[in-house]
Amino acid sequence: MRSTPRSALLAFTLTFALIATLAGPSLAESKDELERKKNATNSELSGAQQSYDESSKAAADAAAVLQASQAQLAEAQSALGSVRGQLVAAQALDAQMQVKLEQSEADLAQAESDLAAGEQDVEASTAEVVEFTVESLQDAGAGLRAFNELVSGADPTEFTEQVAINNTIADSQLSKLDTLDATRVLLDINEQKVQALRDQVQVERDAAAANLANITVLEQQAAAQEASVAQLVQANSTNKSAADAAVAADASDIAALEADRNALEAELQRLAAEELARANANANSGGGGGGGGGGSSTGKLSYPLSSVRITSPYGFRIHPITGKRRLHDGMDFGAGCGTPIKAAANGTIVSQYYNSGYGNRVILNNGVINGANIVTTYNHLSRFAVSPGQRVSRGQTIGYVGTTGSSTGCHLHFMVLVNGSHTNPANWIG
Template identity: 75%
Template sequence: MKSTFRTMMTAFTVTFALIAALAGPSLAESKNDLENKKNGVNSEIDGAKQSYDESSAAAADAAAALQASQAQLASAQATLGSLRGQLVAAQAYLAQVQAQLAQAESDLAQAEADLAEGERKVEETSDEVAEFSVQQVQAGDPGLRAFGQLLLGQEPSDFLEQMSVNSTIADVQLSKLDSLDADRVMLDINEQKVQDLRDQVQAQKDEAAANVASISALEQQAAAQEAAVAQLVSTNSAAKSAADAAVAEDAASIAALEAERNSLETQLRQLAEQELANANKNKSSSSGGGSSGGGGGGSSSGGKLSYPLSSVRITSPYGYRVHPISGRYKMHDGMDFGASCGTPVLAAADGTVISQYYNSGYGNRVILNNGVINGANIVTTYNHLSRFAVSAGSHVSRGQVIGYVGTTGSSTGCHLHFMVLVNGSHTNPANWIG
């Protein structure tokens, strides 16, 4: 779409060169050429305005998309900041857990050493108790042995001393048994402590590993989110720039085309004035007066144009309306007659065919120069035809078939779009037909 702008500007320059060159040719040739160019420019203006509307809508959509993505970026950046805060906290906690882990491992080493010492003591005490038990079995009861010695004549003082020694030995042995029980209790405690510490260290190791995994996931999530949103903003920013450029280019195209149209309309008005002056000059110089058709035909029936179809059914009058295709509120520069495709289209008055050609907006069209009618130069156009019945340069009479109803160009159905130009400017056909 945008590549056509330079082409339009080139055509604009060439058109002015052609206008300047038209000073030499005849009046009819100049007017015909200008009418053709004006009609083409009008169609291009319609297309350029539709393109402008589309590019403006695209620019608005792009701006909305960019605004939405920028809001998403702000949200993503806020989320990223929060994640980074969590990351710092997680790293601090990891350092704390690692310090606790080091202490727990130290406590575990000490507990394992205590456990080994306890196991050694229990084993030593067990050996002593076992040896004592064997000696007791082998020697028999010490009290009975001392009493037997007393009966055999041992001095009572020796008996008492032996009994005291036996009592002391018994106390030592009882103490060893108590110590053995105590060592066994401490051994059980240390075993449980070692197991608890092992469980604690393992739990802290697992927690630290999970924390490291969580940190890694947070880092990846934050990086991916930031990259995705940044790419979205970059894409939408480029789209908005392209849309803004398209709007500016379309606006420049419209301005150039409207300037060209205004220049052509000025030239047409000047030529129409010249044609009217020539008609008046011919009228005053001819005997008997009469209305002359500068385009090859005068006018009868009170200066009115005939209806271009045998049956009249107006479906859209002249004036502003909502366009049925673009949806824009714009000028409807003619009068629409409803009819089936293929219905013959009739010349509204005598005249000369300026041109017949295809236009993207008006479709197949025939342009008639009907000459001077009621003191004004009249041109009629017949648009959206399915096919032509006359060729450029032909002279036609009122009521002659010049084409057939169709729906070519920018059209929603079979109809005839009929236009009347007075002195180079379109007007309401209702004021001229009847």
């Protein structure tokens, strides 16, 4: 349960109104009433302290989560920078590939043009060879006639001229055949070049398309990373702000409740001093009595459990739940849940109630022992065995071990208050 500064202030005002009405003859009743008020305030303060511890831990957790998400953001931003660098490189590569593709396509166009021209040259050369063959067949008879005329006594010069003409025609025709062969070879080369360029252009087009797809993916990844991490940091920042606000509210509650408790403790100490004075006066006049309600006794407190197994002594320690270093205001005894708890001395049950921090607790006023007013408290009980206002004897069962409230397992948290202030129980039991 969380209290508010307003409710704490109201409790403080009512408490002092009550104190103002106390009279001397009702000193024991006044002290018991103040004990109850103090216990109620301690209950609220314990709840507020637990809430503060929890909200502080939540704030620390939120801060840690925020710090982790900010580290993730830094990593994501670094990854984003890398992705953007890859994106720029991919875009530059795309531009280079486009230039190369355009050049390859121009080379392909030129090669295809050369191929077409070569095909035309082959066709022309082929036509000339065909024409030459026909002419050769037609001129075959002229050569024979020149030879017959030579045999028949014709002028040898005419025969020589005819042979020279035939040789010239033959040389020309052989040249045309060579040209035809060369043209065909060039044609084959151009065809291979055209095919290679077509394959190259296709490869470059595929590579350009793949690079463009990679650019798209990189752009999507960059946008997704930036958006998701920014959203995470914003959410964690909001959570941390809420946690900080809860810590501030709980700290305000604690401050008001501590002021109330301090006032009550001061008044209890004053009343304890009066009780001690009265006990001393009774002793001097021969009217001494037992402890727990105005009398005086000597000796030590008994152990509250039959089996003594101390699991955590009085003093500063790291809290097992909050992880913070704070004062452990009592002594922990390890025991199974349901183990009977014994009164450490004679006394009167001031109150018993549930507290979010101490769980089920019993407050026992043991009166004056060794010249000091002693109050013992028994905490984290599973259930009670006595009632408020009941007189109990040393060793009487007043409750049973449990793990209620802020507890990590079955145990008894035993506290000793001397003149209204808690102290180390080890100095009083034995």
